[in-house]
Amino acid sequence: SINFKNISTDPPKTQGFCTFKPLPPAEAQEERHFLDLIALPETPLVPTPLSLEQTSHPANSTFTILPKSGGGEWHVGDQLEVLIKMFDFQGHAKKTGGDFLVAALHSKGLGAGVTGRVVDHLNGSYSALFPLLWEGSTRVEVILLHTSEAVTVLRMLNIERPDRVIFKGVFRSGSVSETTVCNVCLPPSNQSQCNYTDLHTGDPWFCYKPQKLSCEARVSHRITGYKYQGIKNEKEKLFQKGVNLKVYIKASGPDSVTVLPQTGGQSGPDDGSEKLGPSGYYYKGVWRALDGTRLQQFNNSTAISQCLKGKMVYMYGDSTLRQWFEYFKASLPDAQEINLNNPVRVGPFMILDNANNFVLTYRIHGLPLRIFSIPASKERYVANELDGLIGGTNTVVVLSIWAHFSTFPFELFIRRMQSIRRAVVRLLDRAPGTLVVIRTGNVQTVRQSGMMNNSDWYVYQINLVLRAMFKGLNVQWIDAWGMVLAHDLAHNLHPPPPIIKNMVNVLLSYICPKK
Structure with a gap:
């Protein structure tokens, strides 16, 4: 998992056409708390036309396994730290954070694996922290899921284009059938709307009212496709498979360590691992819990x-x-x-x-x-x-x-x-x-x-x-x-x-x- 420091709690600067019913004060305060929780560091503005030159480029970026604190060999129960440095297409070091990275340790021959906790230092560098939980050769994997610039686009799409999945409602009465667009919120229009908000839960759903039939005649819901207008442009360059979308970052130096048996003075793999993030790990293909659950x-x-x-x-x-x-x-x-x-x-x-x-x-x-x-x-x-x-x-x-x-x-x-x-x-x-x-x-x-x-x-x-x-x-x-x-x-x-x-x-x- 990723832990961002100094999280901004500013509300979104851009508001789309989705408006939600006001909540009671306590629930509204909680909603703001959750929105603050997932607020990310400021990510770069994405100009149009877009140049990739100054965006994060995984092929130029690297990770380095740092030496053990205090020196010596790695043992079960130790914590492994990896330093990740992001660079752009021109080879310049990135100066801001916000790249969406994940990391894991794998020992394929042992059927073993565990995730790492990624910490964004907000300056173009990141740390990945792993508990060492089994013996043998263990390989580090770091993946760039999205560049910080792509995160900017993703963040704004949900505000500006919440209708990019096309939902339809089918209305029928006898031999008469009509189909209209439906969604959680519909773009402003002169068309009348049918309101299907659930009376008990408050969950919203709306359809444009059919011309001939009543709102009560809706018989089914379906997806019919996706809207890409306004998305299929230069910003697509930020979502290129094998270039900057879900790409492995290479190591500068060794990408694996050899882990020796636990020594008497160490705390053991279950102590302290909760603070490192993973809830469990695989060993011989079997999931083992780190929270005390006996699986x-x-x-x-x-x-x-x-x-x-x-x-x-x-x-x-x-x-x-x-x-x-x-x-x-x-x-x-x-x-x-x-x-x-x-x-x-x-x-x-x-x-x-x-x-x-x-x-x-x-x-x-x-x-x-x-x-x-x-x-x-x-x-x-x-x-x-x-x-x-x-x-x-x-x-x-x-x-x-x-x-x-x-x-x-x-x-x-x-x-x-x-x-x-x-x-x-x-x-x-x-x-x-x-x-x-x-x-x-x-x-x-x-x-x-x-x-x-x-x-x-x-x-x-x-x-x-x-x-x-x-x-x-x-x-x-x-x-x-x-x-x-x-x-x-x-x-x-x-x-x-x-x-x-x-x-x-x-x-x-x-x-x-x-x-």
């Missing part, structure tokens, strides 16, 4: 079924959580899937095991959704669903809400999570034994167009808000960001099966804590 391996259907015995598991979220439902479906051949002809990818879906008396359900979260089609009758906001649960010691709630919010002003995500948090608090108040587990967002595949609409930078900010939003509540976390970044498999919005297996094992370890 178990559930390697067959019997072990999974025994853990789920008597449980009701409710999964609410996006397709990255549907992956877990599909993993359970494949891993539990004796359980019965009940689908009642519900829409593909939408749900609700259910797995029922009468012999072991457990139920797993999945339902997609409410709008906005980048999905081909969802009937309006199947749209549900998570907070409303949580308010319908009885809860208790046999109830498990799993949440994964992040990927569909990355094109909007951050206020939208903050308010959605405030609403969900209130519902979680109500659930835990009436049924304190309920287990609530939250999956964070993760790093993704690199695609030029995708990075402007689903950038890892957006996801990282969302994760910061998530963590702060639920701080102090009795919820458990699955650190998908760290679990994808620490693995040596390619990054993907939908992580590959070995990572999913580890994530589900963490979930099951929360459900069935080791005595």
Whole structure:
């Protein structure tokens, strides 16, 4: 994770056409707090036309493994520090911060990996700090996800172009059908609007009113494409795969260290590692927690079924959580899937095991959704669903809400999570034994167009808000960001099966804590 010092708390200087309903004073103050939390150092203005010459260039930038403090050899339990220096296309040292960097240690032969904490010194240099947790040769990897100049563009896109994903509402009455543009907020227009803001949660949604039909005639929601006007220009140069978008930075000198066994005078890998950032690490392909959670391996259907015995598991979220439902479906051949002809990818879906008396359900979260089609009758906001649960010691709630919010002003995500948090608090108040587990967002595949609409930078900010939003509540976390970044498999919005297996094992370890 990245820790920025001297964070600016100034409000955004540019306001787009999205306006949100005023909040009560306490919630408004909290919203400002979260916006301040994700405020970044001032990043350079991006002129038009754009010249790349003075922008960050990973091919000219380097990282250096610093000698061990006090000298000597590296041992398990030590902290490794790496210094990263950024340069522009002309080879000049950068003088400002704001580049979005991630770092990890990998020992491929051992199936081992851990993320590092990146600190921005705001002068063109960065530090990456790693706990050394296993023996053997360990390689450092530093990746520039986005230049500071690209971050400037990403930051402004969410304010100025929140409509760059094209959503449509389909209206139908008898043989008459119409389609209009819909979104969280619509550009100013003389057209009348239909207001579908949820009365209980306050979550906004609007469509332009059809010419012939009433607002009540809306039957479905869908995504139809993306707008690139105003984006496809010189600024595209800041999002070039293999040039300045998700590029590995090379080492000036060795890129690996040899780690020796822990010595008697050292504190050990679990002490102090929490302050370094990572929640866990891989060893021999298995995720190990650093927060004291005793993780178990559930390697067959019997072990999974025994853990789920008597449980009701409710999964609410996006397709990255549907992956877990599909993993359970494949891993539990004796359980019965009940689908009642519900829409593909939408749900609700259910797995029922009468012999072991457990139920797993999945339902997609409410709008906005980048999905081909969802009937309006199947749209549900998570907070409303949580308010319908009885809860208790046999109830498990799993949440994964992040990927569909990355094109909007951050206020939208903050308010959605405030609403969900209130519902979680109500659930835990009436049924304190309920287990609530939250999956964070993760790093993704690199695609030029995708990075402007689903950038890892957006996801990282969302994760910061998530963590702060639920701080102090009795919820458990699955650190998908760290679990994808620490693995040596390619990054993907939908992580590959070995990572999913580890994530589900963490979930099951929360459900069935080791005595």
